[in-house]
Amino acid sequence: MSENNSWVGRAVGVGGAQRSGTDIDLDEVSVRELNATLQALQPETNRSIWRVLNPAGRHALAVGMGAPANVELEGNVGYFCGGMNKQARISIEGNAGQGVGENMMSGLIHVRGDASQCAGATGRGGLLLIEGNAGARCGISMKGIDIVVKGEIGHLSAFMAQTGRLVVFGDAGDALGDSLYEARLYVRGKVESLGADCVEKEMRDEHRAELFTLIEKAGEAHAVDVSEFRRYGSARSLYNFHIDNAGAY
Amino acid sequence: MCGIVGLFIKSAHLRPELGGMLAAMTSTLCSRGPDSAGFAVYTAEIPGLVKLTLTSDVAGFDAGTLGDALSRAIGVTRSVVSRHTHAVVTVPADRLTHARKWLADHAAHIRVVSEGVGLEIYKDVGYPDDVARAFEIGDIEGTHGIAHTRMATESAVTTNGAHPFSTGRDQCLVHNGSLSNHASLRRELVRDGVAIETQNDSEVAAGYLTRELRRGRTLGQSLESSLSDLDGFFTFVVGTRTGFGVLRDPIACKPAVIAETIDYVGFASEYRSLTCLPGIARARVFEPKPATPYFWEHQG
Numbered sequence A: 001m002s003e004n005n006s007w008v009g010r011a012v013g014v015g016g017a018q019r020s021g022t023d024i025d026l027d028e029v030s031v032r033e034l035n036a037t038l039q040a041l042q043p044e045t046n047r048s049i050w051r052v053l054n055p056a057g058r059h060a061l062a063v064g065m066g067a068p069a070n071v072e073l074e075g076n077v078g079y080f081c082g083g084m085n086k087q088a089r090i091s092i093e094g095n096a097g098q099g100v101g102e103n104m105m106s107g108l109i110h111v112r113g114d115a116s117q118c119a120g121a122t123g124r125g126g127l128l129l130i131e132g133n134a135g136a137r138c139g140i141s142m143k144g145i146d147i148v149v150k151g152e153i154g155h156l157s158a159f160m161a162q163t164g165r166l167v168v169f170g171d172a173g174d175a176l177g178d179s180l181y182e183a184r185l186y187v188r189g190k191v192e193s194l195g196a197d198c199v200e201k202e203m204r205d206e207h208r209a210e211l212f213t214l215i216e217k218a219g220e221a222h223a224v225d226v227s228e229f230r231r232y233g234s235a236r237s238l239y240n241f242h243i244d245n246a247g248a249y
Numbered sequence B: 001m002c003g004i005v006g007l008f009i010k011s012a013h014l015r016p017e018l019g020g021m022l023a024a025m026t027s028t029l030c031s032r033g034p035d036s037a038g039f040a041v042y043t044a045e046i047p048g049l050v051k052l053t054l055t056s057d058v059a060g061f062d063a064g065t066l067g068d069a070l071s072r073a074i075g076v077t078r079s080v081v082s083r084h085t086h087a088v089v090t091v092p093a094d095r096l097t098h099a100r101k102w103l104a105d106h107a108a109h110i111r112v113v114s115e116g117v118g119l120e121i122y123k124d125v126g127y128p129d130d131v132a133r134a135f136e137i138g139d140i141e142g143t144h145g146i147a148h149t150r151m152a153t154e155s156a157v158t159t160n161g162a163h164p165f166s167t168g169r170d171q172c173l174v175h176n177g178s179l180s181n182h183a184s185l186r187r188e189l190v191r192d193g194v195a196i197e198t199q200n201d202s203e204v205a206a207g208y209l210t211r212e213l214r215r216g217r218t219l220g221q222s223l224e225s226s227l228s229d230l231d232g233f234f235t236f237v238v239g240t241r242t243g244f245g246v247l248r249d250p251i252a253c254k255p256a257v258i259a260e261t262i263d264y265v266g267f268a269s270e271y272r273s274l275t276c277l278p279g280i281a282r283a284r285v286f287e288p289k290p291a292t293p294y295f296w297e298h299q300g
Helices: A029-038 A206-219 A243-248 B012-027 B064-076 B091-107 B126-132 B183-193 B203-214 B219-229
Strands: A020-023 A049-053 A070-073 A089-094 A108-111 A127-130 A142-147 A163-169 A184-187 A198-201 A230-234 B003-009 B036-044 B049-056 B080-083 B087-094 B112-118 B117-127 B146-149 B166-167 B169-179 B230-240 B243-248 B257-260 B264-268 B284-286 B294-297
Touching: A029 B012, A049 A163, A163 A206, A184 A206, A230 B117, B003 B012, B003 B169, B003 B230, B003 B243, B012 B036, B012 B126, B012 B146, B012 B264, B036 B126, B036 B169, B049 B091, B064 B080, B064 B087, B064 B091, B064 B264, B087 B091, B087 B117, B112 B166, B117 B126, B117 B169, B146 B169, B146 B230, B146 B243, B166 B203, B169 B203, B183 B203, B203 B219, B203 B230, B219 B230, B219 B243, B219 B294, B243 B264
Parallel strands: A020 A049, A049 A070, A070 A089, A089 A108, A108 A127, A127 A142, A142 A163, A163 A184
Antiparallel strands: A184 A230, A198 A230, B003 B146, B003 B264, B036 B117, B036 B146, B049 B087, B049 B112, B080 B087, B166 B169, B169 B230, B230 B243, B243 B294, B257 B264, B257 B284
């Protein structure tokens, strides 16, 4: 069972009286110290629960982690939270600024509020789960990450998206999937417009199964129906140079 | 880069805090624009009076002496309040033309930074925190205001080139971004009688809105048409006598976040700049949509 599959619709981290974790208060500790501490964790660490207090929109929190620890950020965060994450499960109890989960490799980033633009940009693996809306350019140039957005996404999302899956419960803004490669996009709501070379595609059983798995990981298996989604992908007409287009260059 | 801020006070009890809140919000954005800073504040209006915010190209000009000479010349009681390198001269509305002509004729070194019933503008080169301290922005009471921290791209780092720009009475604008058709648009605006004083692209955006408002358009309509007439990328915050508006270009590459509570609407380039506001944890926080004008106004 993959790391993501082991997390099915339950809250990140351990709550209640049993929790034994470490609190880091960013009003007292610098971002640099926080990140150095988290980055130094080894894969076999038993210090696996971290709670970060007063994030106050600071940038670059919990970036570059490489151990399967749980990090709970107790508030809104700034740019690039959880960037380059490997294995860690990062929960943001608020909104995230630009580039949350940028280039993440694996693990989980769970945004309880909204995410700003470029959420999951260039991400290579893992799951980015956004409870609220995501802004423009969500999943831009994604390369294998899975992104599930329970609200809406902004314009130019999945621009040049290469692989991975983007699931949107709400609407998508203008130019969805412009210059798309092989990422698969599932949108339940209205798509404002499709970008160049992005087309609606048939939803076959394998796609329904794949979508169900992602919805299940988002904790909504029995609340959201796969049949309400449409699938979008690349028409693959921009992959190769066409002599007919020579005049356009 | 550049950092921009706007604050619209809804609950009167926060009006004494306007300057302090603006300065605190701006302080967080020093790293986005360490070159210069500026603050536009809408303070108490006195019926029949207009405020001119003045500064001088000559270091250490004596606002008191200037105010004496001006008030003698136009036959009114002197009203001058100095703040650092700027001074606010208040004149009766019916003596305003006279006052401006006297300044142009007798004090060529004086520049009028703003004219308004409510508006005062304070801006200078320097690290934003230092600029705010020098002008004692924290002491200013008012209904709304906008501010800017500048990382210069399109024109020199001078007091003139600092934001906010004001090209019309009680109008001002701060800008994060860069406009590419400012040269041609500037010529057009000058032909249309809009006074533009610098080579700065953002001043052209301010001038554009002034022209459109003069033509009888609403601020909403003017912001809307700027989407097709201004070429470039921008997040604008504009101030008017009654409120402030926000507009992002259709691509929305420049950041913007708004927090609204029952007491205020706060705008900033980054969320961290809003964390100093009271009750922020309970505020409705959202990003303004691209190509969509937002506006908040005081009634009456």
